Amino acid sequence: MSFPRIDETHDPARSSWVEGADGHPAFPIQNLPYGIFSPPGGAARAGVAIGERIFDLRAAAQTGLLPAAASAVFGEPTLNALMALPAADRLALRRWLSALFSDEAQRPATEPLLHRAADCALHLPATIGDYSDFYVGIHHATNIGRLFRPDNPLLPNYKYVPIGYHGRASSIRPSGVPVVRPRGQRKPPEADAPVVGPSQRLDYELELGIWIGAGNALGETVPIADAADHIAGFCLLNDWSARDFQAWEYVPLGPFLAKNFQSTISPWVVTAEAMAPFRIAQPPRPQGDPQPLPYLWDEADQAQGALAIDLEVHLSSAKMRAEAMPPMRLSRGPAFSMYWTAQQIVAHHASNGCNLNPGDLLGTGTLSGPTPDSFGSLMELTGGGQAKIVLPTGEERAFLEDGDELALSAVARADGYVSIGFGECRAMIAPAR
Missing domain, CATH: 2.30.30.230 (Fumarylacetoacetase, N-terminal domain)
Structure with a gap:
């Protein structure tokens, strides 16, 4: 590597x-x-x-x-x-x-x-030919899994393979573009049949984006030892999610209308070269976890493949802005909660011969920390909507309301070096059309 x-x-x-x-x-x-x-x-x-x-x-x-x-x-x-x-x-x-x-x-x-x-x-900094989103934040995966499978939150494949899905590139927008509340099918627990209408459980997801640089030809792979050479840079990514649509549609093929209506990215590409001082060792796997298969394992990647980035999420309601209140911080946590490194993500994506191209975007999936003050989604912060967040105005939130503005931020830090930021990744929720 x-x-x-x-x-x-x-x-x-x-x-x-x-x-x-x-x-x-x-x-x-x-x-x-x-x-x-x-x-x-x-x-x-x-x-x-x-x-x-x-x-x-x-x-x-x-x-x-x-x-x-x-x-x-x-x-x-x-x-x-x-x-x-x-x-x-x-x-x-x-x-x-x-x-x-x-x-x-x-x-x-x-x-x-x-x-x-x-x-x-x-x-947008590039023409995004393809966008894939992963699920490498292990605390997020555990928290979400625990809501549905308390006794077995992680499925057996999670610790063997970087889980991901192919997203929608056409609906990615830069910071500042409003998010129109999506309409779709949802099935309330008390209903006998699904209904169609605006999402009632609109959520955000705090992620990093990985910009692909040099690509690979169709049918060829990207060896893990070469994966870093295929990463041009990084950005912030908010993979907006309609949790009510998702709960109804995700079986058997996974996310669809719950996530393809819009994703927001920070418009600046923080280059792989700029991130050199902020590379750290990948956290060791817990005792008893399986060793990754050889195509996903590289000693140098384990020694330097993680990123020392602090991530934050802030929320501002329309009432807060009208009363000149500052945004409320919802969470703060580290990016090194990734169970798989960015390089492992790239190597796995191309391991079957899938061709990656310059300007393709890969998402890490939600990056939550180990404690509630570092959770990267409202689904986690509110326990699936059961414990509402109280805003400084006295308003309560289980999920996002129209007029709410959500802002992600990130700073890379290392002792002895100048910290660098990623710029804004923000958007306001607009009413459904």
């Missing part, structure tokens, strides 16, 4: 001439995530976030500021071509950008290509 290495771009002493970059809570010079943005009156194009500014990569390519090898990938309003670059080329571009923003001598030529982020619109 070959992970990106720590280099001068991660140096905590490296500072930037870009105003507001040093000490920025999400986008210091040590981060440099990529995204697709539109400046005022302009078309969508690729950019890099630094502080409260966005650097125009398309303009930089057109003016000759970018290295020739990198210029060709910024002609289209997506990051698919950038994601497809070999890891060495992506690293070279990151080092070039880091030097550009830290060298005062580059300021006169570079500063005109910076836009105020607050003035720009953000879009």
Whole structure:
């Protein structure tokens, strides 16, 4: 397993001439995530976030500021071509950008290509050909399983195979796009037959997204030792879920209308290279758990394959906003509660010859911690709707109501290094149509 290495771009002493970059809570010079943005009156194009500014990569390519090898990938309003670059080329571009923003001598030529982020619109960073969602948060899987199978919450296959399903790529949206309450079939416990109508048990799911870089040909596999080379970066992902639809439809084939109406992602791609200082050992499996099969096992992956990321969820109701109250934190927990690493997810997805392509998105599944204050969904926080959450206004929530705004956030932290953030992943619930 070959992970990106720590280099001068991660140096905590490296500072930037870009105003507001040093000490920025999400986008210091040590981060440099990529995204697709539109400046005022302009078309969508690729950019890099630094502080409260966005650097125009398309303009930089057109003016000759970018290295020739990198210029060709910024002609289209997506990051698919950038994601497809070999890891060495992506690293070279990151080092070039880091030097550009830290060298005062580059300021006169570079500063005109910076836009105020607050003035720009953000879009999906890539054309997502395929989206698959996994179920690797073991605390979440246990909590949900316990609601339905108290004596046997985890099914026998869980600890042998990374469980996942193929989701709907067309309904993924960037942060800020409202979620229209879905309509569908549900069967209330007291009813003899299902009814059709708006979901009464709308939930969120706190996840990480994994962006695929270099792909593999149909019929070929991605060996676990090479899986890190196929990951371009990470984002936040909220896989909105209609729990009442899900309970009625999931047998025998799993999620369908309960999850395909919309998923929300943070629009910035935090690169695999930026995450180098935040790689940690995968937590050891509990005593008695089976050893993963050889195609899923790599010693280097176990030593460095997990991620030191703190995740948070905040909720704001319409009444809270009207009364100028700050959002209420619902939970906070670590990302290393994943039973399977991102690399194991990738290797398993391609293990049957499935072809992954640059810009494909994989979800981890809900990442809950071991205690209630770190649960990643309302289904867990409220015990399936039995114990309601009381908001600062006195309002109660078992599941999401119209006008509620849900925000996910994430910060990668490691001793001796500058923390980096993922940007916003938020959306408001709109009434059913």
